[in-house]
Amino acid sequence: MAIKDLARQELMHPGAGSCPGCVDLLSLRMTLKALGEKTVLVIPASCTASIECSYPKTPFQVPVLTMAFAASGAAASGVAAALKRLGDDDVNVVVWAGDGGTYDIGLQAMSGAMERGTNFIFICYNNEIYSNTGIQRSGATPFGAWTTTTWTGKSEQRKDMLGIVMAHRLPYIASASPSYIEDLYRKVQKAASIKGPKYLEFHTPCAPGWRFPMEQTVEMGRLAVECGAWPLLEAVNGKVEFNLRSKQILDGKYERKPIEEYLKAQGRFAHLFRPERDEKALAEIERWLDAEWEHYRQLASCGVAAA
């Protein structure tokens, strides 16, 4: 898959209401290219819902069901059942939820849809905050990060969402990054080719929320992967494989960049370095990252339980 092989068709009209440089929008644009027009989206309250609900206009060229914050998984089961009844079995039913709508308030409805075996793709775009309501912490916010509700830095590590989803023993799970666009596109198409519940998570840096210049958004996503703060992986029937840079890190062919390079590039971590270095917090970040990679190493060597 090369860039020139990405579909020419655009299913998002230009002139959407997202911030300049928003890679939530980039990920959507690419996902819809990968899926094509036979797609129905369910979108709970989020930045994406704001992009979509510019009534009476919308940039989306596929049907979208705007959903209550907590309910997207349940709504997806309903949409899939209705389409089945209509004989429209070849439509992609896709939830597009933020990390708030996935890790936190959307968790039980998503889990229910997965347990029911709904034929859909749950996509979480993870900008590590509740961005639409002005930068509050979520279960995906990393330790140490400033948000308006953790203004001295978050004191907990992020939730292991991929682990929670893996426990549902799905036929396909993947994490991706819009900074590795061909890999993201391939994973969307792979998910669409498999029947049953699928989960994808995209790591989407948010310039206004993380406090860095918007033109660096794609670079920030790449740096997250290079520092090991975000893994690229996929699990087919429970067998976990890492991809691209993340695979090279595990294979010892690429050395993780120092995490401080990533932290220093974002204003949300500035208090870890000024007025003086917070050695305790920085050591906790390093400890967690090493433990995380040890966990990844084990996942890669034994996989998880079969689907």
Added chain:
Amino acid sequence: MERYEADTTISYPCVGAAGKTGGWRDFKPVIDQSNCIKCLRCWAYCPEGAVLRGEDDSVSIDYDYCKGCGICARECPKKAITMERED
């Protein structure tokens, strides 16, 4: 475009749902075509779909909707795109 009856509000697809977002720009991307190798990275990574891909894979900017984020300039391997201040 087909319209639907429903007991809820329905928005319909259109270009510029949030207006002509090109007006948000402080800097505009300018492509030096003589340096461009048609790698399409700017087209792929523009969040807005504001880099237009021609039949022959040449690229141009849709200034009505480009928000001036500068990602295309940062992702161009040939540095063929420069960000110029709007007058």
